[in-house]
Amino acid sequence: MTEYQLLATAASGIEALTGDELKEMGYEVQVENGKAFFKGTEEDIIKTNLWIRTGDRIKIVFGMFEAFSFDELFEKTKALPWEDILPMDANFPVSGKSQKSTLYSVPDCQAIVKKAIVDKISSFYHRRTRLPETGAQYPIEVAILKDIVTITIDTSGSSLFKRGYRSEKGGAPIKENMAASLIKLTTWRPNKPFYDPTCGSGTIPIEAALMGLNIAPGLQRSFVSEDWNIFPENMWTEERHKAKMAADYSVELDILGTDIDGRMIEIAQSNAKKAGVEEYISFRQMQLSDFKTEKEFGIIVANPPYGERLEEQDYIEELYRQMGDTYRSLPTWSKYILTSDLEFERFYGRRATKKRKLYNGRLRVDYFQFWGKRPQRKRNTEK
Structure with a gap:
């Protein structure tokens, strides 16, 4: 099995609780604002999705690097081993956010990351035509903070607060x-x-x-x-x-x-x-x-x-x-x-x-x- 750098996201003020949950499960954890980083295999991805009570999502941190230009963003994204995780027919929507960074245009960053992945996958699978994107979904996010790019793949899909039991709710429900x-x-x-x-x-x-x-x-719900x-x-x-x-x-x-x-x-x-x-x-x-x-x-x-x-x-x-x-x-x-x-x-x-x-x-x-x-x-x- 492969070991991944994983990330549990959480609401501000809750990340320490999420970190404690992960520690109780046996992981070494580094907690930052809204995030708890840990390492794990495919088995750990499943286990944490099923068991984390306080977090929002479990993500794979697929790449982290500095980028000050669109060319740099493109080349460093393309250099990542996308062929290790994305099949030829993968459906990979790209979302994004940017704060305090040279590359501040989120739509442009999303488009460049998307193009870089398409180029890498097309080359690996020897595709000259457009990728079908008809298979499983791999939600990708490019987040840039102070010129540090973090590219993650969401393993949860809908937020972990959606347990599957609450079909009806009141006027001001708590997650x-x-x-x-x-x-x-x-x-x-x-x-x-x-x-x-x-x-x-x-x-x-x-x-x-x-x-x-x-x-x-997470027993009653599905995951992307x-x-x-x-x-x-x-x-x-x-x-x-x-x-x-x-x-x-x-x-x-x-x-x-x-x-x-x-x-x-x-x-x-x-x-x-x-x-x-x-x-x-x-x-x-x-x-x-x-x-x-x-x-x-x-x-x-x-x-x-x-x-x-x-x-x-x-x-x-x-x-x-x-x-x-x-x-x-x-x-x-x-x-x-x-x-x-x-x-x-x-x-x-x-x-x-x-x-x-x-x-x-x-x-x-x-x-x-x-x-x-x-x-x-x-x-x-x-x-």
Whole structure:
């Protein structure tokens, strides 16, 4: 098998979590802004696509070099071993971006990279006519930053947040990989109660259940690289089988999702069923202020409405006050609340233990963390 330089992309502020996931899988990782670099074989491409919860895509870094002219971009792109990965009928669309670079025209850079690859493949396969591009798709990106060109091939296709279980969603849904990231930023473990008071279409509780049961998030979806001929026969089938066998459905989970909107509860239940975790989550139509429990040391993760429109602001501020009043009676529970409202603490009535800046799509948000009391350690009374 071939070893590749691989790249897991992630939202700004999440890349460290993606890097941690890769480290837990046994890879040596270098984390940069929005990126986690690691090395791996064809098997690792499949494994990371199936298992990464917080990342966006797994890409092959096929080339990296300096270029200050279009001629230089063309020649250095053509020099790359495209014949090692692209078959004669490969369909290879080229996207691009450029920042702070001499070569700032993205359409021109895309066209030049495309032409360089066509020349190389045509020469290798002795083609004098136009390449058919009727085969498997190999999405290629040319990204130029400060005159450093990085050419990548996307192995995922659609973003990894598209797990395949969410056929319906609410008005302001959170992406699945962001939901997984919010959970990973807590101290939750499968033996603790977990509660989402504004669950909407159920994404956060569903992601918690997938984690608790050790279900690979990519099991229900397809990937663009499944049709590539670099993979030995049946490798995708074998890795999927390994992932299925790794799930542990004997784990007892205590996960609750509530929402004031009964229609959203129906959608959440439907999505949980598609994800195969409906038996492990309780969904209930309920006002946030009605939550009461005798359980201790639980975790609350909430992505409440942000109140982006002026007419919603009064409702949002009252919702935040309700959170503060309701959760004050839960001193052992830790609460994690995502919002773009920097005044959240004022309405909630308490300063956060910690805040973390994140991006929900392009929207800057803060993750307000209120840590609960820790359970007392049992003293060793043996002499």
